[in-house]
Amino acid sequence: MSIWRYANPAEFMRVSGALLPWCAGLGALALCVGVVWGLFLTPTDATQGESARIIYIHVPAAMLAINIYFMMAIASVIGLVRRHHVSFLAAKAAAPIGMAMTALALITGALWGAPTWGTWWVWDPKLTSVLIMFFFYLGYIALWNSIDDPEKAADLTAVLCLVGVVFAVMSRYAVEIFDGRTLHQPASLSLDAEENVAGVFYRPLLFSIAGFYLAFIALLLARTRTEIRLRRARALALQAARD
Numbered sequence: 001m002s003i004w005r006y007a008n009p010a011e012f013m014r015v016s017g018a019l020l021p022w023c024a025g026l027g028a029l030a031l032c033v034g035v036v037w038g039l040f041l042t043p044t045d046a047t048q049g050e051s052a053r054i055i056y057i058h059v060p061a062a063m064l065a066i067n068i069y070f071m072m073a074i075a076s077v078i079g080l081v082r083r084h085h086v087s088f089l090a091a092k093a094a095a096p097i098g099m100a101m102t103a104l105a106l107i108t109g110a111l112w113g114a115p116t117w118g119t120w121w122v123w124d125p126k127l128t129s130v131l132i133m134f135f136f137y138l139g140y141i142a143l144w145n146s147i148d149d150p151e152k153a154a155d156l157t158a159v160l161c162l163v164g165v166v167f168a169v170m171s172r173y174a175v176e177i178f179d180g181r182t183l184h185q186p187a188s189l190s191l192d193a194e195e196n197v198a199g200v201f202y203r204p205l206l207f208s209i210a211g212f213y214l215a216f217i218a219l220l221l222a223r224t225r226t227e228i229r230l231r232r233a234r235a236l237a238l239q240a241a242r243d
Helices: 003-007 009-041 050-082 085-117 125-146 150-163 165-177 199-242
Strands: none
Touching (some): 003 050, 125 165
């Protein structure tokens, strides 16, 4: 069975309609468990104090901010190469969510940085890359809304998205690339280490991350379904105008 069958709008609507309530329900449950557990039931961190609790919001938001951009880039490549319009519409649907996650990561990072670094903002390589990525999200959304022809808009926004991938990569790997020249700490979770935070903080963080990701999938499916309906409505309106 080919994965490309899901690029068919009718098939996508069928599968997404079945998945959406499960993702939404499980996401809401995991998010509530992770955030409540992390913010209110974990002990105070011995080094960073109460400010460390912000990781249950900041870490999943920052992860999503970067990974949503990568998802948009992959969808854009698929759209450009295979001309699957659902891919373009999925990227379009993901952009506002990614922009919101990026803004949330920047805001919570500033709230954490003030007591930890003694400043709300520094022109650190990682922070600067995330800020530039935020503006790429904003530009992507603005470009979609400024072009009336959906085919032209899909192609141009896909190209813009791919140009911004360099800043998504920098946002992800700046700490490693600029080792010793960035204030930002290494990733809280890594495949290269068993645990980067103590278990009492690690478990609620996993719930929070799972909740954020499932909520993103639910929002993505809902927004993509809306974009498909809008595309159908536009096609019907154009057909009616010709008749």
